[in-house]
Amino acid sequence: MMRKILIVDDAIFMRNYIKDILLEEGFEVAGEAENGEEAIEKFKQLNPEIITMDIVMPVMNGIDAVREILKINSGVKIVMCSALGQEALVMEAIEAGAADFITKPFKKARVIDVLKKLNSA
Amino acid sequence: MDLEKYRELFFTESREYIETMFNLLQKLSGDSTNKTALNEIFRAAHSIKGMAASMEYKDISNLAHAIENLFEKLRTSGDIATDDQIKEIFPYIEALDSLIRHEQGEAKPSVDIYSLINKIESQEKAATAKKTEKKPAAPAKSPVLTLEASIDTAADAPAARAYMVIRKAKDLGKVISSEPDANQLREGKFYGTISINLETEFSEEAIIDAIQSITGVIKVTAGTRVAEAKKKKEFRDQSIRIKGSLLDELLRETGELIISQIQLKQSLKNRITQEQELLFEGFTQRISNLKNIIFSIRLLPLKFLTDRLPRVILESAQNTGKQAEIVISGEDVEIDRLVLDSLHDPLTHILRNSVAHGIEHPDERSKRGKNQKGMVEVRARRIGEFVEIEIQDDGQGMKAGELKAKAVALGIITEEQANKMPQEEAYYLACAPGLSTSENIDSTSGRGVGLDVVKNSVESLGGNLFISSTPGAKTSITLRIPINLSIIKSLIIRVNSEHLAIPIAKIEKVFELNKNGDNFTKNLYEYNGKMLRIIPGSVIIPQDNVRDNGMVGILLRSPRGEYILKVDELLGRMDIYVTPVPKPLSGIKSLLGVSITGDGKPIFLLDPYYIE
Numbered sequence: 001m002m003r004k005i006l007i008v009d010d011a012i013f014m015r016n017y018i019k020d021i022l023l024e025e026g027f028e029v030a031g032e033a034e035n036g037e038e039a040i041e042k043f044k045q046l047n048p049e050i051i052t053m054d055i056v057m058p059v060m061n062g063i064d065a066v067r068e069i070l071k072i073n074s075g076v077k078i079v080m081c082s083a084l085g086q087e088a089l090v091m092e093a094i095e096a097g098a099a100d101f102i103t104k105p106f107k108k109a110r111v112i113d114v115l116k117k118l119n120s121a
Numbered sequence: 122m123d124l125e126k127y128r129e130l131f132f133t134e135s136r137e138y139i140e141t142m143f144n145l146l147q148k149l150s151g152d153s154t155n156k157t158a159l160n161e162i163f164r165a166a167h168s169i170k171g172m173a174a175s176m177e178y179k180d181i182s183n184l185a186h187a188i189e190n191l192f193e194k195l196r197t198s199g200d201i202a203t204d205d206q207i208k209e210i211f212p213y214i215e216a217l218d219s220l221i222r223h224e225q226g227e228a229k230p231s232v233d234i235y236s237l238i239n240k241i242e243s244q245e246k247a248a249t250a251k252k253t254e255k256k257p258a259a260p261a262k263s264p265v266l267t268l269e270a271s272i273d274t275a276a277d278a279p280a281a282r283a284y285m286v287i288r289k290a291k292d293l294g295k296v297i298s299s300e301p302d303a304n305q306l307r308e309g310k311f312y313g314t315i316s317i318n319l320e321t322e323f324s325e326e327a328i329i330d331a332i333q334s335i336t337g338v339i340k341v342t343a344g345t346r347v348a349e350a351k352k353k354k355e356f357r358d359q360s361i362r363i364k365g366s367l368l369d370e371l372l373r374e375t376g377e378l379i380i381s382q383i384q385l386k387q388s389l390k391n392r393i394t395q396e397q398e399l400l401f402e403g404f405t406q407r408i409s410n411l412k413n414i415i416f417s418i419r420l421l422p423l424k425f426l427t428d429r430l431p432r433v434i435l436e437s438a439q440n441t442g443k444q445a446e447i448v449i450s451g452e453d454v455e456i457d458r459l460v461l462d463s464l465h466d467p468l469t470h471i472l473r474n475s476v477a478h479g480i481e482h483p484d485e486r487s488k489r490g491k492n493q494k495g496m497v498e499v500r501a502r503r504i505g506e507f508v509e510i511e512i513q514d515d516g517q518g519m520k521a522g523e524l525k526a527k528a529v530a531l532g533i534i535t536e537e538q539a540n541k542m543p544q545e546e547a548y549y550l551a552c553a554p555g556l557s558t559s560e561n562i563d564s565t566s567g568r569g570v571g572l573d574v575v576k577n578s579v580e581s582l583g584g585n586l587f588i589s590s591t592p593g594a595k596t597s598i599t600l601r602i603p604i605n606l607s608i609i610k611s612l613i614i615r616v617n618s619e620h621l622a623i624p625i626a627k628i629e630k631v632f633e634l635n636k637n638g639d640n641f642t643k644n645l646y647e648y649n650g651k652m653l654r655i656i657p658g659s660v661i662i663p664q665d666n667v668r669d670n671g672m673v674g675i676l677l678r679s680p681r682g683e684y685i686l687k688v689d690e691l692l693g694r695m696d697i698y699v700t701p702v703p704k705p706l707s708g709i710k711s712l713l714g715v716s717i718t719g720d721g722k723p724i725f726l727l728d729p730y731y732i733e
Contacts, residue, residue, distance in 0.1 A: 010164075013130045013172050024453075056167050082278065083171045085186060088307045090281040094288050100336055103277040105174040110277070114336055 003119050004030035006046060008039040008062065009054035009081060014104070018052055018081070021111050027119070036060025036068075043069050043076070050118050051078045053098070055089050063093045070097045077118040081106075124176055131172050132225055135181075138165040139218045146210060153202045163192035169217070180234050181220045187241040188213050194245050206244065213241055265297060266344040268317040268328060276337035280311035285335050287317065293328055294321025365458065372415050375408075382408055416605045420455035423501050423508070426464055427452045433469050434497060437476035444483050444494040445476050445514075451501030456508050456604045460582055464510075464602070467575040471512050471598050472497060474572070479516030479596050489593070491515065507584070508604055513597040519590040521547035524556065531555050548588040552576045554680045573680060577730045580626060581713050583609055609713075611726060613692040614675070616658030620692065622726045623675065624713070630676040634687065646674070646685055654681075658688040661711070661732060677729035686732065695724075 005027050009015050015032050022029055030046040033039040035057045043051065051069070055062040066078050080093045080101040090101050100114050142165050145158040170185035191210070195202055216237055219230035270286045272279045284306050290296050297318040301310050321328065325346040332341045333348060340349045382405060393401065427449045434447040456464075480486075480495030487493055500511045525539040528550045534542070550556055554573045576586045584602035611622040612631070634646065646655045655674070674685045711731040715723050 011134055011168050011172060013127060013134050014175070016130070017127065017175060056164055058161070058164060082281075083167060084174065084182075085190070087278050087281045087284075087309060090278060091284040091303070091307055094281070094285050100285070101278070101281060104171045105177070107277075117334070117336070 003049035004028050004046065005115075006030050006033065006039065006042055006048035006051045008033045008036075008042075008051060008057070008065070010034045010057045011054075014054065014081070017106070018111070021106070021108055022115070025112055025115070027115065036062060036065030039065045040068050040072075044072065049077065050115065051076060052081055052102075053078050053093075054081045055086060055093060056083075063089065063096050066093055066096045066098050079114060079118065127176060131176050132221065135169045135172060135221050136218075138169050139214065139221065141165050142214050143211075146207065146214065149202070150204060150207050153204065153207055156196065159192055159196040163189060163196055166192060166217075169221075178220075178224055181217065181224070183238060184213070184217050184220060184234060187238045187245075188217065191241050191245045209244065213237065265318050265320050266325065266328075267342070268319050268332065269314060269340075269342040270317075270332055270335075270338050271314045271340040272311075272337050273339045274313060279313070279337065280306045280309050282335065282337035283311050283315040286315055286332060286338065289331055289335060290317050290319050293323050293331060294319050296320075368415075368419060368458070372419065375412055375415050378408055379412065416457065419457045419459070420604070421458050421461050422452060423454045423456060423461070423510075424452040426461050426468065427499060427501075429465070430468065430472060430499060433472045434476060437473045441477050442482065443476060443480050445480050445497055446494055447472075447497045447499065449499045449501075454501045454503050454508050456602065460602060460604070463578060463582055464600070467578050467600065468499075468510070468512070470572075470575055472499075475512065475514035475516065475596065479514040479518075481517050485517075503604070504601075506604055507601050509599055509601050511597060511599045513595055515595050518592040518594055518596050519548050519551065519588075520592065524548065524550040527556055528553060545589065548590055551588065552586070554682070574730075577728075581624070581728055581730075583626075609726065611695055612675075613695050613724065614658070614673070614688040615690040615692055616662060616688050619662045620724050621658070621661065621688075622695065622724050623677075623686075623729055624726065625694065627677065627729050628675055629678060629683065631691065632674050632676070634672045634674045634685075648674075648676070648685065651683070654684040656684055656686050656732065658686060661727065677732070679730050679732065686729070 005022055007015050007018050007022075007029060009018070009032075015034075019029050019032070030048045031042050033042045037060045039051070039053065039062075040060075053062040053066060057065075062080060066080075069076060069078065074097070077099045078097070080090055080098045081104060082090045082093075082101055083104045086103075090098075093101065099118060102111050102114055142162050145155075145162050145165075148155055148158045149162075166185050166189035170182050170189055173179075173181035173185060188210075191213075216230065216232045216234075219227075219232060220234075223229050268286075268290060270283070272282045272286075276282050283301070284303065287296060287299055287303060287306075290299075297320055299315060299317040301312075301315065305311070306315075319328075323331075325343040328343040329341045329346055329348045332338060332343070340347070342348075386401065386405075389397070389401070430449065431447050434445050437443075438445040475497050476495070480497070481489070481491075483493035486495065496515045498511070498513045500513070502509055521544045524547050525534075525542065528534045529536050529539050531553075533550070533553050533556070539547075552572045552575075554571065556571075579586045579600050579602060582602050584600060587599040587601065588597070589599075590596040610625045612625050612628060613620055613622050615621075632648075644655060645652045647653075653676075673688050673691055675688065677684055677686055711728050713726040713728045715725050
């Protein structure tokens, strides 16, 4: 059974890119958010089981959002979307409780592997 | 993934970010302690880097990355950048801007990326770095096992993957020490394997299970137990590009292989041992499998076609002053490439019709209590060996009465027939030539590509067209098409020494031509009370020594109406395994395909709609 996913990234470009990959694979995209604060709101509204979370965003960054969201529901699986050279930030996110990460530019096969794994967890 | 469609979006977004960076840089020149500005420029450079990397624009990505690092240092180091330093940054942004413009088609900028990046990096190093601390290892207390995990060398951000191992290990017990440790990982000091001393109550198996599930881990050792992850293929369903013409050739050869097999079977019919028969069956099965594989290689998702449809709706709406939107479902249904190609024109025409003749003007729609915006739904689904594509609009529906009246006026049906005709049947009159182009010949539908041509195209592919409508509410046109190239039941005819094939589905009647002077002039023939054009078969394939005395007439239909094709002889029926017509003949409308017969001669399958 395919779970609901919330896509969080401040660039429409990246959201569309990820959304296309997810839809093709049969995932249900529950919604989108463009910063950490909106991510928390949308999370409360839509109750997704999986979240793809960009790290660097305005208003509230991805790592803080991860902390807040896990406080609300510690079972959510959050995948960080990092860019090259952000290993330290990714580690911080993992420390905060993110389940996994994928790096940009996304390799479609990798994205699918990670998400399918979380989907069956 | 097809990156083309993201190009425009990339340019729009990155140009916005560039603007932002310039504006904020101005602000910084006035006050270089402005944290907000530093953060936002950092973020902008970061975003451009990510998008450029996805688009595979390496130079843009690398330059953006260097600028991003510079601003990362500036915003975290607490050092205040001088005015001169800020001034130096402007050319970096300009260079980034000109690289992006170059991708858009402007002249190549005279920027030496590498020396520029080096310059940026030295400016970055000049900003003071934070100091790192090292924590001393805690002394071991209870049973400790050594956990070792190897990370795939091809993994992204291996140090971060190794960090995930530490994180998981913390869930499983107490991490006494690790080599490399967390701080070293954060500095990127990782060389493929991480070793952790773990104080834990869990079994070795449990630990291996847990660590193995981490993305990127290929080998785990817990105490004395070792487990290697199965090497997952990185690209599971990797696509390759091959020339379409090669696929066509492959299909053609396979067709010939099948024919050879049939010939062989025929010739061996009575002289085959039981063992040979078994072997032959195996042979037949292999060929059949081959054919199926090739058919599936030729399959493409409908998405390739449906992706172009929103544009058709948009243009039609603009041209007619109406409002319309399209909803598409079932686009992953796969059909043969050739069939897909052939569907483009019919679908486009049907959609244009929906907007031009189906969907009403916005005011009209409001009056009827509908949304001002009309809706066109394209729904595709697979039903066995066929695909059904339904195009439904929520417009004014079809007017059976008008269709009937026009058909009577054009002599297509009699008034009596019109009166007896049920509404559902009357809709199909729209497919008659002369009726299928409406009065309002606008730029979108008036090119003579009527519903009659659509019906013919669909039937040439071995499919059917269905029409239904609810007056005032909706019109629905369904195309039912075979997924694979069909085996088309055909009639083989002889014209002089040439053999040709005509799809039986398109033949209205076959009869012997009566040579009585009355009803037979050179170009016309009287049949069933109608004078029909008669076309000699030699028109199709001009030959020498033509003896134009064939006496078999085949009643066919073209846009001009019924006509009679005069041929020499009927040779029988045949299932023609249709393969695409090779160039340079592929442009000829009257040729549907070609098949090779047992004696190696090609038989051309004709489309009677276009013979005359």
